[in-house]
Amino acid sequence: MRPLYLLPLAALALAAAACSKETPAPQAEAKPAESPFQITATIQDIMDAEVDPAADFLWASTGFVSDKTGLHDKTPHTEAEWTAVRRNALILIEATNLLRMEGRQVATRELDREEKGGEDDPQKIQKAIETNWTAFIGFARRLHDVGSDMLKAIDKRDIAGMDKLGEDLDAACEACHRTFWYPNAVEPIQTLEPPK
């Protein structure tokens, strides 16, 4: 007996034939099984090349830096300076999509023992990300959203707003790092009172 599920397909084929008297109906192409992306960098590379420098640029754009030669205003003033800040916000925001691409390796370089302060080995981080993928995506999304708010503040030239968002940015980095990168790091003791 002819399986029933073939019937709708057969009907579609007939309909397609009816439509294609003059111009042949385009062949439906199946979605290729393999990913359309070509992944090159590790998460570590993306941190190093995009996330970290872009965040540093944004943090530096909201304050004053003092050195031997005096106090320097690092806030943007010229059009070119604002454009540079905006570009860094975009790099940071879009890098969060790169982090979320499935199949990306965490790192190829393991930290030297002396460098370590509670950081897990790449294989352990990789496993943790794979088994807690939804949480990882959530942290990347949070970074994206803080970055987007930062972009809005930049477009309004709101330096006070950017400064405030700088703290949220730091919290968004740390939340993911504490969960996946150095889950066993000792928390620094935070105290608002001066020691007695």
Ligand code: HEC
């Ligand atoms: C969604 C998770 C996530 C977020 C959000 C995140 N990171 Fe990371 N980051 C990681 C992971 C995982 C590693 C560990 C990779 C490794 O072994 O070096 C890492 C490593 C790093 C490193 C070390 C790179 C190296 O060369 O070893 C730096 C620097 C860094 N992150 C900066 C940042 C900054 C700055 C932010 C926020 C603006 C941030 N990260 C936000 C997941 C994240």
